[in-house]
Amino acid sequence: MTDVVKLMNTILLFRYVGKFLKNLFKYLKYYTVESILGPLFKLLEAMFELFVPLVVADIIDYGIKNGDKSYIFSKFLILIALGVIGIVCSITAQYFAAKASVGCSTKLRRALFAHVQELSFSDLDRIGVPTLITRLTGDINQVQSGLNLSLRLLLRSPFVVFGAMVMAFTINKSASLIFLAVIAVLAAVVFGLILGSVPAYKKVQGELDTITGITRESLTGSRVIRAFGMENSEREKFAEHNGSLSKKQRFAGKISALTSPMTFVILNIGIILLLNYSGIQVNTGSITTGQAGAL
Numbered sequence: 001m002t003d004v005v006k007l008m009n010t011i012l013l014f015r016y017v018g019k020f021l022k023n024l025f026k027y028l029k030y031y032t033v034e035s036i037l038g039p040l041f042k043l044l045e046a047m048f049e050l051f052v053p054l055v056v057a058d059i060i061d062y063g064i065k066n067g068d069k070s071y072i073f074s075k076f077l078i079l080i081a082l083g084v085i086g087i088v089c090s091i092t093a094q095y096f097a098a099k100a101s102v103g104c105s106t107k108l109r110r111a112l113f114a115h116v117q118e119l120s121f122s123d124l125d126r127i128g129v130p131t132l133i134t135r136l137t138g139d140i141n142q143v144q145s146g147l148n149l150s151l152r153l154l155l156r157s158p159f160v161v162f163g164a165m166v167m168a169f170t171i172n173k174s175a176s177l178i179f180l181a182v183i184a185v186l187a188a189v190v191f192g193l194i195l196g197s198v199p200a201y202k203k204v205q206g207e208l209d210t211i212t213g214i215t216r217e218s219l220t221g222s223r224v225i226r227a228f229g230m231e232n233s234e235r236e237k238f239a240e241h242n243g244s245l246s247k248k249q250r251f252a253g254k255i256s257a258l259t260s261p262m263t264f265v266i267l268n269i270g271i272i273l274l275l276n277y278s279g280i281q282v283n284t285g286s287i288t289t290g291q292a293g294a295l
Helices: 002-066 068-116 123-125 129-153 156-171 173-220 224-229 231-257 259-284 289-294
Strands: none
Touching: 002 068, 002 129, 002 156, 068 129, 123 129, 129 173, 156 173, 173 224, 173 231, 173 259, 224 231, 231 259
16 A cells, blocks of 8 residues: 555656646747757767777777877877867856756746736735745745756766666677666666655745744734734744754755765775676686776
């Protein structure tokens, strides 16, 4: 029964994300060119980055092995060229991604503000002014940051992963299976942590709305609070909700903090296994030292 509930929550989460993206595209369509050029230049950067291990493998197998300094110098110039082109592509991608994300969030904020102006008094009381303030400020800033990050990394990361996997298969098929297994485990862990952190951050957002409301009421009603001597009770109420917010933020932060160490542990275990297997392959003559380094 628990598994069914988790599955339903996951389905509802993806439906919510899909609906959100559909509404976001209404404002992102005004920046279609920037939204295409940003990921495109990131893909170009990733493509040039994937050529680096192959050039390094040639330096080891031919330049260092034969003591050919001119060959090493020529490959070194190629590495510099790949690095410079990659930096230019990265900066260009960042420019287009920033332009699209800032422009989209600006239009979204204006549309949301116009919608708030049309709400009735009953709707304002039901939703709450603190919630609307949070939506207009912090939430839209998060959308802007998330959109910027997505335009830069949403296509680049899968391209780098699958591109590296294809490169590994071209060098040695058996060694690349280790690479494939590490990617599968890593993807499962990362998506599991993401799905686990979403409910925690929802609770943080709700508590943040409460804190914003208490702060607003204390500021606007400061004279009334002083007149009735309610300072201590207001301090206690704020401290109670502030402590609850801190606990929820720490819990959500702990889940998110697991992403980096778990990623490094899995990657390092994969590197150890790959180096061990590649070393055995080099000793048997199945692959060269440069190919082992490229893996």
